[in-house]
Amino acid sequence: MVWGRKKKRGGRKEPVFGGVAASLAELRLNPLDRITVADDKPASRAAPRKAAGPGGDGSRERKPSQNRKGRKGRARKRTRGRLSRLFYWGAVLALWGGIAIVGVVVYVGAHLPPIQSLEIPKRPPTIKIVGADGSVLATRGEMAGSNVSLKDLPPYLPKAFIAIEDRRFYSHYGVDPIGILRAAVTNVLHMGVSQGGSTLTQQLAKNLFLTQERTLERKLQEVELALWLERKHTKAQILELYLNRVYFGSGAYGVEAAAQKYFGKPAKDVTLAEAAMLAGLVKSPSRLAPNRNPEGAEARAKVVLAAMADAHFITEQQARAATTRPSYAVKPVGAGTINYVADWVGEVLDDLVGQVDQNIVVETTIDPKLQSVAEAALIDELAAKSVKFNVSQGALVAMTPDGAIRAMVGGRNYGDSQFNRAVMAKRQPGSAFKPFVYLTAIEAGLTPETIRQDAPLDIKGWRPENYGHEYFGAVTLTQALAMSLNTVAVRLGLEVGPVNVVRTAHRLGITSKLEPNASIALGTSEVSPLELVGAYAPFANGGYAANPHIVDRIRTVDGNKLLYARAQAAPGRVIDPRSVAMMNTMMEQTLISGTARKAGIPGWTAAGKTGTSQDFRDAWFVGYTAKLVTGVWLGNDDNSPTRKATGGGLPVEVWTRFMRTAHEGMQPEPIPGTQRGGPLPDIAQLGRQVIAPAPAAPASVGGPPQPVRANVRPEAASGLDGWLVDRLFGGR
Structure with a gap:
């Protein structure tokens, strides 16, 4: 049985192209027939394959010379490309760099004043500081000489x-x-x-x-x-x-x-x-x-x-x-204390004339001779005894009774320290503050002969003591001030009221803040040497306010213009004549028989008060005549204790050396009020009833001090012996 159609006779025949190898050879592409696309790959990476040739596969190789020429051409192209890129970016950077430079110039120029308005500025002003005698003391500001030309x-x-x-x-x-x-x-x-x-x-x-x-x-x-x-x-x-x-x-x-x-x-x-x-x-x-x-x-x-x-x-x-052969005629830099004066003058100029924009001459009250004497007195005493007493610094201010400063020493060495201790240092005055307490008491009705008790007292646990730890019972105010009895001063301060004591001190010239407490009577509030000396000046001038000053006149260098002249207004009275006389008779005894017995000026009546602060940190003496008021402070800048340096020691020695020289050739004059008084009782009379320390009795704060009963021991009729005098008067 046949399932499909029969084959047709004479069916389709496929064409035949010869042998298989020949057919493949004809269909294969030659490298020259290929379409090539340029790329950026290196020649080494794109080497052509061998072409087929008659010798086997039919391939055909390039000659080496042809390969080298190709590579060189491509290298030249790459070099030209790199140079062009380098030139391009260089031009870009140069352009931006130029823009940046222009921007900086514009920015900097914008912060300058307009160039067309710029002018050569004037020379800075020179401040010439002269003494009372017209001699040049110092030059401040920017010292500029006259302009000189190149040809000169x-x-x-x-x-x-x-x-x-x-x-x-x-x-x-x-x-x-x-x-x-x-x-x-x-x-x-x-x-x-x-x-x-x-x-x-x-x-x-x-x-x-x-x-x-x-x-x-x-x-x-x-x-x-x-x-x-x-x-x-x-x-x-x-x-x-x-x-x-x-x-x-x-x-x-x-x-x-x-x-x-x-x-x-x-x-x-x-x-x-x-x-x-x-x-x-x-x-x-x-x-x-x-x-x-x-x-x-x-x-x-x-x-x-x-x-x-x-x-x-x-x-x-x-x-x-x-x-x-150098010819340097140069003087070594000095540490002259006149620089303290010059610095202070520079500080007060702004208050007197405002901003200085021209060369000026400042006529001061400084006496150059007294300035030299003050400098030598302070520096020499410190050089001799500073180690013994552990005292490193000092200050001295001397002024006339009306406040004209004649000498000012602000420290031991200006080169080492420019801090002006005479003006700027605030220290406890100790017993040198007591005259303000006694003046307040005198103005309240007491007299130099008023009796007060020198005996221990206790004020809420505070028990002030005398320097020698001795108590003398009933004493007059004159004796108490001369011997610097602390208990009497504290009793008086409480009796008249600390607030009233502060008011008295401020009225006489103290400008620092004072604390109205029981210890104010012993000088526990800090003051400067300048203001303390200025506050003593009313005692020397008869009771009138004294404004410490150092500048008399300020004028231009050529003298054509007077910029400032100190007003000669009459000073106001701050102490009545009766109180001045009583205070002067009491403080005179400080130099005659009290803690400043080493002080004194032959032929002159002088008065003053010593002072020693707690733990012997400060030693003072401020004394005066009818011509000059001088204060001396000694201590340490760090407020460390000295080795029992007291106001009756080094400060008195510096004061005496300075004041004796300062008064040479001058006609002696009495201090106001003292010429009318008779001789005061000698302090030695008090030695006949020196009272030994007695048990402390409570003080009556707000009322008169209560008498203290104590044992009395007799002394020789000739007065206090040397040992007792040293114990009593070696300190405050």
Whole structure:
């Protein structure tokens, strides 16, 4: 059985193309027939396959020379591409860099005053401080000499500055790129800032218009201003401005002021060695000032001379001659106490004339001779006895009874410490405050002969004691003040009221805050030496207010304008004449038979009061005549205790040495009120009934002190023996 159709005869025949190998060969593509697409792959990665050739597979290889040429061509193309990209990005960076520079210049310029409005500023004002005799005491402010022109200076003087500061001064336009590069290389080699690249013009721009801060913005402002100066002024003008404005240390601005300061001669007369020293100061005026560091100044001057020789400004022989024979007539810096006076004058000027914008002369009340005597008295005594008594500092103020300050010493050495202890130090006055307590009592109706009890007392647990731990029973106020008996002073303070004592002290001139408590009678509230001495002045002048002052007149240098003159208004009375007389008779006894027996001026009546604070931290003596009121304080700045330094010791010795010299050649005058009184009872009479310490009795706070019963022991008829006198009067 047949399931399909029969095959047709003569069916379809497929074409035959020969052998199989031939057919494959004809259909295979040759590499040259391929369509190639350029890519970025390296030639090594796209090596053509071998073409089929007659030798087997029919492949055909390229010649080596053809391969090398292809590679070189492609390398050249790649190089050209890289260069074009480098040029492109370089141009982009340069464009943005230029934009950034323009932006910085605009920003810096925006923070400068308008260039067209800039002017060379005036010289800073000079303040000349003169004494009562017209002599110059000190110069404050920025000491500037007169302007000098280049033609008036020796040629080697400006050349010294050019040689050491700006060798290419005449060839740059305000900024020296070569100098900056050289300084940068030098600083890198030395691994630090050893050389600067600022030109003289840049330094002048900084000195005239800018601050001394070290910031990038300030440096860029300096560059802009230097370019402006070079455009506006000639090289000679810039150099002349520079020499007249540069700072030379010790307050001296300009070559004229520096020459006068360091050599005592005008700038036109300085020698080559001196010119080199001045040029060398510019690098570090404070460190190299010859009055502070003569060795450093001389070494720097030798460097300048070598630079001048290297620049052919001077010969080698001239440099050697100036180096071997320097002529520095420089006085070493002193620690003169007149600087305390000058500093205080500078502080009060603002209150008297406001801001100083011109050169002025300040006429003071200071007596230069008395200032020298005061300085020597204080410093010499401290030099001799400071170690023994552990006293490191002191102060002295001397003024006339109307408040004109004649001498002021604010410390032992101004060079070591500029703190003016005479004006600014607040210390406990101790018993030197007691006159205000006794004056309050006198004004309340008591007299120098009034009797009060010297006996132990207890005030809510506080038990004040006398210096020698001795008690004398019934004593007069004169005796109690002369011997500085603490218990009597406290009793009087409570009797009249601490508030009234404070009011009395303020009325006489104390300006510090005082605490109105029981201990105020012993001087526990702090005051300055200046205000304490000023508060004693009414006792010396008959009871009138004394305003301590140091400035009489202020005028311009040429004298054409008077800026200030002290008013001569009549002072107001602060103590009535009767009370003044009684207080002076009592305080006179302090020098005659009391704690200041070592004090005294031959032929003169003097009075005063000693003071010693708790734990011997402060030692005072304030004494006066009809011509002069002087106070002395000794102690330590850290308020540490001394070795029992008392007001009757070192302060009295300093006061006596000063006052005796100050009164030489003057006609003696009595203190107001004392010439009318008769002789007071000698304190030795009290020795016949010296009272031994007795048990403490409670004090009657708010009422009169109660008498204390004590045992009495007799003494020799001749008075107190030496041992007892030392015990009683060696302290307060």
